[in-house]
Ligand SMILES: *[C@@H]1O[C@H](CO)[C@@H](O)[C@H](O)[C@H]1NC(C)=O
Ligand SMILES: *[C@@H]1O[C@H](CO)[C@@H](O)[C@H](O)[C@H]1NC(C)=O
Ligand SMILES: *[C@@H]1O[C@H](CO)[C@@H](O)[C@H](O)[C@H]1NC(C)=O
């Protein structure tokens with residue numbers, strides 16, 4: 001009976017605690033005021049080359065600001081700058097920015113309010129003929145690789161801003177006039193968020209007001225091999241006093257991203273401290289259709305982090321980082337060994353990553369899982385309790401019938 005009581009208390013605590021987590025989310029009510037501007041401070045006579053643009057998304061907190069900058073000059077890039085002031089501003093020296101005197105032409109002022117800055121740059125799309133069906137670029141002979149698509153040399157569309165809803169988005173697509181890419185596009189969609197939530201579209205990553213999201217998709221490219229698979233290379237540029245590592249955690253709940261129980265995060269922390277200051281976070285899954293069904297999910301894998309000795313060819317990153325930044329790179333490869341579905345099947349693959357400051361969002365038990373646990377634990381418990389009470393009453397009754405004659 002004692003263990004039963006302990007069990008009971010334990011599961012009550014568990015269910016109540018879980019329900020609180022499930023119903024209230026993680027209790028994160030923090031909000032930012034999000035606003036968008038195109039080409040901040042650009043005035044005639046300065047004019048940008050056609051189709052080139054710089055979008056600034058400001059996420060204003062109570063005593064801090066997140067600046068997100070997206071630019072399609074060279075390789076497409078997202079820069080995140082966190083300041084401890086609500087008055088910080090983005091200053092662009094447009095004549096220099098336009099005239100390729102890039103270094104130092106973009107600043108966030110006052111400069112001593114900057115707490116953390118980091119950029120994500122998409123640099124290359126790799127294609128290889130996976131004749132051995134390993135879906136692993138590292139196990140594939142170099143001769144099976146086709147020349148990569150260098151994203152810095154793509155022609156990018158105008159940045160299109162959708163500022164209608166509370167969480168604004170910015171989209172851009174690029175292409176290249178080669179035979180295989182003639183009908184192809186590589187698109188990126190950036191989203192910023194006012195508060196905690198999830199996008200409906202898979203992988204439905206949990207985001208908060210300190211994060212932004214990039215969805216990348218490769219559509220309509222003519223594969224150069226009979227069993228072509230693709231990988232996406234991206235670089236992260238940061239200040240030299242930070243270092244990074246990629247962790248993979250298991251994620252308990254697949255309600256929002258069916259069949260995926262892992263989450264990968266590339267975290268950045270000060271050289272002699274373990275406090276995480278910023279992150280890129282993704283689930284190891286890509287989708288083979290724009291509106292995917294369950295079977296259109298395909299696992300993806302990341303390579304080891306490598307140090308890159310030059311800063312990527314992105315106008316934005318070269319304009320902002322002047323003081324000996326460091327660059328690391330990673331490949332995300334799509335597909336799994338022995339999977340007969342190659343890129344040619346749908347000519348589409350999409351992948352999503354979050355970028356933000358602070359600790360990466362962590363999934364908690366969802367309401368559905370809590371109900372399942374509660375029912376699973378609660379039913380036998382209820383039976384034990386009811387049974388116990390019943391036995392006790394029976395005992396009482398038989399005892400009283402034993403004692404009655406003595407009276
Ligand atoms: C910023 O605001 C938060 C919440 O209002 C507060 O906890 C924190 O101490 C403030 N930080 C600074 C540096 O003022
Ligand atoms: C660009 O910069 C160079 C040298 O820095 C200068 O000679 C040239 O006139 C500039 N061009 C424009 C259009 O400002
Ligand atoms: C912001 O951070 C800087 C150091 O990076 C510090 O000197 C300054 O006092 C901080 N300002 C506020 C308002 O906390």
Ligand SMILES: *[C@@H]1O[C@H](CO)[C@@H](O)[C@H](O)[C@H]1NC(C)=O
Pocket residue numbers: 131132139140141144
């Ligand atoms: C296929 O696998 C064999 C044996 O593991 C290896 O020698 C060969 O290089 C692989 N081919 C390619 C194209 O990767």
Ligand SMILES: *[C@@H]1O[C@H](CO)[C@@H](O)[C@H](O)[C@H]1NC(C)=O
Pocket residue numbers: 150152153
């Ligand atoms: C990409 O463009 C750069 C100049 O912007 C050029 O030097 C390089 O050769 C180009 N690379 C390819 C693969 O076309």
Ligand SMILES: *[C@@H]1O[C@H](CO)[C@@H](O)[C@H](O)[C@H]1NC(C)=O
Pocket residue numbers: 051157158
């Ligand atoms: C891009 O934007 C510019 C100016 O906003 C406009 O003149 C041009 O037609 C646009 N190009 C495309 C392809 O939409």
Ligand SMILES: *[C@@H]1O[C@H](CO)[C@@H](O)[C@H](O)[C@H]1NC(C)=O
Pocket residue numbers: 162164
């Ligand atoms: C934005 O809102 C306006 C009117 O509210 C609507 O006409 C327009 O289609 C919307 N644009 C997008 C991209 O949703």
Ligand SMILES: *[C@@H]1O[C@H](CO)[C@@H](O)[C@H](O)[C@H]1NC(C)=O
Pocket residue numbers: 179180182183222
């Ligand atoms: C591109 O699309 C056009 C029309 O849909 C088609 O005729 C052409 O063959 C395609 N080119 C490639 C390289 O797939």
Ligand SMILES: *[C@@H]1O[C@H](CO)[C@@H](O)[C@H](O)[C@H]1NC(C)=O
Pocket residue numbers: 028030061064208209210358359
């Ligand atoms: C987001 O950042 C603000 C300000 O730094 C902080 O107060 C808040 O706790 C953060 N929220 C999350 C979910 O990390």
Ligand SMILES: *[C@@H]1O[C@H](CO)[C@@H](O)[C@H](O)[C@H]1NC(C)=O
Pocket residue numbers: 226
């Ligand atoms: C690839 O496909 C082409 C045309 O469909 C065919 O001629 C060729 O033999 C195939 N190559 C291999 C290695 O299967």
Ligand SMILES: *[C@@H]1O[C@H](CO)[C@@H](O)[C@H](O)[C@H]1NC(C)=O
Pocket residue numbers: 271272
């Ligand atoms: C970090 O480490 C360096 C050398 O290892 C040391 O000089 C510096 O004081 C340390 N900084 C902090 C904040 O501990």
Ligand SMILES: *[C@@H]1O[C@H](CO)[C@@H](O)[C@H](O)[C@H]1NC(C)=O
Pocket residue numbers: 126137138145231233303304306328329330331
């Ligand atoms: C990505 O993969 C390609 C092909 O294996 C390789 O050449 C390149 O160095 C990789 N990039 C990174 C950053 O690991």
